Amino acid sequence: VLLIDQTGGPYPHLLVSAGKTGTIYVINRDSMGGYSPNGDGQIVQTLVGTLASGGAGSGNFSTPVYFDGFVYFAARNDTLKAFQFSNGLLSTSPTSESAATYPCRGGSFAVSANGSSNGILWAIQNLGDPNNDGTTPGVLIAYNANDLGQELYDTNQAGSRDTMDYPAKFAIPLVANGKVFVAGQTQLVAYGLLP
Numbered sequence: 601v602l603l604i605d606q607t608g609g610p611y612p613h614l615l616v617s618a619g620k621t622g623t624i625y626v627i628n629r630d631s632m633g634g635y636s637p638n639g640d641g642q643i644v645q646t647l648v649g650t651l652a653s654g655g656a657g658s659g660n661f662s663t664p665v666y667f668d669g670f671v672y673f674a675a676r677n678d679t680l681k682a683f684q685f686s687n688g689l690l691s692t693s694p695t696s697e698s699a700a701t702y703p704c705r706g707g708s709f710a711v712s713a714n715g716s717s718n719g720i721l722w723a724i725q726n727l728g729d730p731n732n733d734g735t736t737p738g739v740l741i742a743y744n745a746n747d748l749g750q751e752l753y754d755t756n757q758a759g760s761r762d763t764m765d766y767p768a769k770f771a772i773p774l775v776a777n778g779k780v781f782v783a784g785q786t787q788l789v790a791y792g793l794l795p
Contacts, residue, residue: 601663608688613630616666620661623658625645651675661676661677662707668716674708677702680698697748698749698751699743702723704726707768708723720744720752722744724740744747764789779792
């Protein structure tokens with residue numbers, strides 16, 4: 601994820617990424633550092649093994665999201681985690697995390713907000729097998745973006761009324777005009793306030 605220009609720290613133009621090893625990287629976009637066989641000392645920050653990993657098919661598969669000084673990750677078989685960004689560096693451990701875990705390919709998520717307030721992080725939880733066999737519906741979960749321990753809503757709360765389709769690989773929720781749109785394997789679902 602490309603971050604907004606930073607006013608604190610020595611590098612104003614940063615990006616944040618993570619890999620399948622569970623390592624998070626903060627990189628200077630103006631001088632990315634290149635490859636070094638001696639480690640990652642040439643980049644701004646490396647948080648080794650911070651996200652779940654441990655073998656083939658594990659680690660981080662999704663793009664992180666930035667909102668109001670926090671960067672969010674949901675690695676495979678891990679919780680959704682928020683890391684605070686301050687003075688050009690991420691906190692070395694999560695500042696909050698969800699109770700729910702995100703199997704398969706981890707979470708796919710987006711944030712909606714009113715400017716920098718009332719942030720809601722919308723995450724798709726894929727409960728099926730990693731090959732997306734189309735037999736297990738996904739779950740759309742809404743969290744307070746400032747405290748991921750506070751779940752606001754999920755599509756399993758009202759029985760079958762809000763059941764989500766089978767998740768499409770790496771599809772993220774889209775929030776527009778007071779609705780949340782989720783693309784599944786067989787349909788597009790729009791969630792909104794009840795009349």
